[in-house]
Amino acid sequence: MQEFISIYNEHKSGIEKFLFETLRNNAQYMTSDVSTIKSFFGIFPSLELIYVSDDKFKQTSPNIFRHKLLTTARGKNRSYLATQMVKKEEGVFISAPYMSSATGESCITMMVFTNNQNFFFDFNLSSLLSRFGLVERHPTFNFVTKAFYFGIGVSLMFFSVMSIGYAFYDYFLQLVNPSEYTLESVFKPIIALTMGLAIFDLAKTLLEREVVYKAYSDKKDEARLLSKFLTAIIIALSIEALMVVFKMALHDASQMLYALYLIIGIALIILSLAFYTKVNADKKLK
Numbered sequence: 001m002q003e004f005i006s007i008y009n010e011h012k013s014g015i016e017k018f019l020f021e022t023l024r025n026n027a028q029y030m031t032s033d034v035s036t037i038k039s040f041f042g043i044f045p046s047l048e049l050i051y052v053s054d055d056k057f058k059q060t061s062p063n064i065f066r067h068k069l070l071t072t073a074r075g076k077n078r079s080y081l082a083t084q085m086v087k088k089e090e091g092v093f094i095s096a097p098y099m100s101s102a103t104g105e106s107c108i109t110m111m112v113f114t115n116n117q118n119f120f121f122d123f124n125l126s127s128l129l130s131r132f133g134l135v136e137r138h139p140t141f142n143f144v145t146k147a148f149y150f151g152i153g154v155s156l157m158f159f160s161v162m163s164i165g166y167a168f169y170d171y172f173l174q175l176v177n178p179s180e181y182t183l184e185s186v187f188k189p190i191i192a193l194t195m196g197l198a199i200f201d202l203a204k205t206l207l208e209r210e211v212v213y214k215a216y217s218d219k220k221d222e223a224r225l226l227s228k229f230l231t232a233i234i235i236a237l238s239i240e241a242l243m244v245v246f247k248m249a250l251h252d253a254s255q256m257l258y259a260l261y262l263i264i265g266i267a268l269i270i271l272s273l274a275f276y277t278k279v280n281a282d283k284k285l286k
Contacts, residue, residue, distance in 0.1 A: 156203035163196035198232030
């Protein structure tokens with residue numbers, strides 16, 4: 001959504017002028033007759049909702065969607081929305097992009113005052129930008145992409161649960177066999193739990209960003225996601241390195257050099273992550 005808002009703000013004057021002129025040229029459809037008002041849907045493919053209020057912002061019409069009507073919305077007070085709009089010219093107001101409670105999609109609302117009535121027009125932001133050629137969204141490709149991300153996200157969650165289940169299963173087996181219970185019996189489940197948490201967090205973020213909310217990613221979110229995932233990996237590797245140190249110290253101190261190599265590798269990952277975080281922080285400040 002942030003990407004859409006940035007693109008909209010960059011081209012706002014041209015988009016608003018187009019919407020103003022088109023509405024003005026089709027003012028004959030602004031009546032109390034629902035079937036007549038619906039003519040606007042044929043003019044604006046990005047239009048998703050229309051409703052009408054009196055001069056005191058009490059809604060007098062149902063919520064008029066492209067293929068349905070919602071009569072329960074009649075009588076609502078729309079003054080809260082009107083106060084947040086910016087006057088562009090006489091009798092014409094427009095809102096900043098926001099998330100619509102009626103559709104659950106990002107939109108902008110234009111309000112036109114005529115004949116002692118306020119006509120509200122909700123335009124879907126992504127569809128509006130697509131109509132201007134500012135973003136490319138193909139419905140079939142969008143569906144396939146979201147389905148793919150959904151499948152990968154659910155699969156990652158499944159293996160995350162399996163990793164967590166294995167942690168408890170392995171620990172239970174060691175617990176019921178006291179002769180096989182060692183320090184490693186504690187470390188292995190902790191590593192499996194940490195990896196399960198990291199994979200679950202990755203899957204959750206993937207589903208949130210690519211399936212539930214939007215298909216366009218924010219690069220800042222990508223940096224944050226990578227940092228969180230690498231942090232979990234570093235924790236798991238650190239626990240593994242500690243376990244290796246204990247095993248080498250107890251069984252074969254001559255192999256301690258391999259544990260050192262592992263610790264050095266972890267230190268390099270930490271330094272790389274710190275450098276990556278600093279570079280991204282510097283980009284945000286510019």
